[in-house]
Amino acid sequence: xxxxxxxxxxxxxEARTASRIAxxxxxxxxxRLNLLLVPLFVxxxxxxxxxxxxxxxxxxxxxPGTAEYAAGARxxxxxxxxxxGYLVAxxxxxxxxSYPLAGALGxxxxxxxxxxxxxxxxxxVFVTAVLVGxxxxxxxxxxxxxxxxxxxxxxLGAGDPLVLAxxxxxxxxxxxxxxxxFGASWLRFGPRGPLAISVVxxxxxxxxxxxxxxxxxxxxxxxxxxxxAVAAVALIALTTSGTxxxxxxxxxx
Amino acid sequence: xxxAIEITDLSRRYGSTTAxxxxxxxxxxxxxxxxxxxxxxxxxxTLSIVAGQERPSGGRVRVFGHDPADxxxxxARTSFVKDDQxxxxxxxxxxxxxxxxxxxxxxxAELARSLxxxxxxxxxxxxxxxxxxxxxxxxxxxxxxxxxxxTIFDEPYLGLDATARQLFYDRLLADFSxxxxxxxxxxxxxxxxxxxxxxxxxxxxGRVRLDCDVDEARASxxxxxxxxxxxxxxxxxxxxxxxxxxxxxxxxxxxxxxxGRVRADAAAAGVELSPVGLQQVVAALGxxxxxxxxxxxxxxxxxxx
Numbered sequence: 001x002x003x004x005x006x007x008x009x010x011x012x013x014e015a016r017t018a019s020r021i022a023x024x025x026x027x028x029x030x031x032r033l034n035l036l037l038v039p040l041f042v043x044x045x046x047x048x049x050x051x052x053x054x055x056x057x058x059x060x061x062x063x064p065g066t067a068e069y070a071a072g073a074r075x076x077x078x079x080x081x082x083x084x085g086y087l088v089a090x091x092x093x094x095x096x097x098s099y100p101l102a103g104a105l106g107x108x109x110x111x112x113x114x115x116x117x118x119x120x121x122x123x124x125v126f127v128t129a130v131l132v133g134x135x136x137x138x139x140x141x142x143x144x145x146x147x148x149x150x151x152x153x154x155x156l157g158a159g160d161p162l163v164l165a166x167x168x169x170x171x172x173x174x175x176x177x178x179x180x181x182f183g184a185s186w187l188r189f190g191p192r193g194p195l196a197i198s199v200v201x202x203x204x205x206x207x208x209x210x211x212x213x214x215x216x217x218x219x220x221x222x223x224x225x226x227x228x229a230v231a232a233v234a235l236i237a238l239t240t241s242g243t244x245x246x247x248x249x250x251x252x253x
Numbered sequence: 254x255x256x257a258i259e260i261t262d263l264s265r266r267y268g269s270t271t272a273x274x275x276x277x278x279x280x281x282x283x284x285x286x287x288x289x290x291x292x293x294x295x296x297x298x299t300l301s302i303v304a305g306q307e308r309p310s311g312g313r314v315r316v317f318g319h320d321p322a323d324x325x326x327x328x329a330r331t332s333f334v335k336d337d338q339x340x341x342x343x344x345x346x347x348x349x350x351x352x353x354x355x356x357x358x359x360x361x362a363e364l365a366r367s368l369x370x371x372x373x374x375x376x377x378x379x380x381x382x383x384x385x386x387x388x389x390x391x392x393x394x395x396x397x398x399x400x401x402x403x404t405i406f407d408e409p410y411l412g413l414d415a416t417a418r419q420l421f422y423d424r425l426l427a428d429f430s431x432x433x434x435x436x437x438x439x440x441x442x443x444x445x446x447x448x449x450x451x452x453x454x455x456x457x458x459g460r461v462r463l464d465c466d467v468d469e470a471r472a473s474x475x476x477x478x479x480x481x482x483x484x485x486x487x488x489x490x491x492x493x494x495x496x497x498x499x500x501x502x503x504x505x506x507x508x509x510x511x512x513g514r515v516r517a518d519a520a521a522a523g524v525e526l527s528p529v530g531l532q533q534v535v536a537a538l539g540x541x542x543x544x545x546x547x548x549x550x551x552x553x554x555x556x557x558x
Contacts, residue, residue: 020325020328020329020356022355023352023355023356026351026352026355027352027355027356030344030348030351030352031341031343031344031348033343034343093341093342097339097340097341097342098341100335100338100339100340101338101339101340101341101344103304103306104306104332104333104334104335104338104395105332105352105353105356105357105395105399106328106329106330106331106332106356106357106401107328107356108305108323108324108325108328109323110323110325111325111328248323249308251301251306251307251308252301252304252306252307253339
């Protein structure tokens, strides 16, 4: 067989390989409710709950026109906690429940892992777009016509759309990836997988805290927000690699 | 004819449990091969390894010339929905029909819709909450409509009523005639599916017990009936797979071809010979396996079922 004939045979096979990541993405997004609609619903519910709480504070006599009120209201982290919890759970589900079907339909472990990573990134883009849009609405409406701070909050950049976009994108992707690696570890090792990850994570954090305690003041003084972005990127890389590694030896069950 | 599946010295162990040992057989491209055997014989493990969904502990497996373990060239041409397939929580028939074409180039959307309708697959119920038979029907829709070059069914009829099962056999055979591909299926309903099969592999305790064409399998054993005394005399020195006794009468399934010498011996012993069906052969092989290993040499002692 000549080199040219080998090349002619291998090209279509490579093309097929590349094209099978897209079906995995499509498989994930067939569940629009989980990936697209529920985050919207969570954001809407958080908006309503935050407005109710802040309205109660206002009715208790706090003047929403003061700088002190705005500073306090901007400390509302409700949207972050609400979305991150849901997204971690969705990350687990996206791997643990879709992997068996993807395998049955003819996706390899590698294709599933890549397709899932792409799905998580696309979901992060969607959630980022939603949050940036909601921030825009919040700013345009004078904080929902009554001084209510839900998206214009410190943890999301205090009204800076670029900071919010970066935080939302990285935070969403990281939450989904963390869930994904837990799901993959469960597929590989059963209940022992997530348990082992939890124990190791707690142990690493405990050691890190104990080692850092003497230098806390210096670390706090030197801290910059971009450290969080770098840490998020590193953790996304770590968790995505972990998902690949766990799925590599997992049986399709 | 090209070989679609080549399995050599395949083994699979789970801890101290050996599921497969020295398994070896080939499946020709464009044929329907039945993987038969008792529960726990290793059928699903073999199917999973062929589909690349599980890795072997040892041996060599080639599907379309490639190692199926995580090879997209194999995976892209394979469809295997397990009998205990896990489904995403909110996946309904609509989602199945939507994603199927994305994975399989040969997917026939019209065939999928009509088969789902004929098998009465509910449209609004999540697959996860469907009855056993309804979930089996969804697996059948995927397997048949995918037209994957290697389509694997693992006891596809579980929970299906008799009408639905016949519909499945008819539609599979009709579509196979128009679009030949390699089909590997496991089944316990051998009588029902015998007409579909061209080749059979019988597994017992993780080893290949029989690997041949269906006609050869039928001819690989015969039945003998008569008085217990006459049958006992006839069976001396023969490989007995199973025996059944009622009162003074005994029926036995014997391994081997009913050639002229066997017929002459039967006539001399005063026993009656008759051919056996595939199901009888497989059941007898399973019964022989369940008995002590020496039962084949000690007929009517350990091979009773």
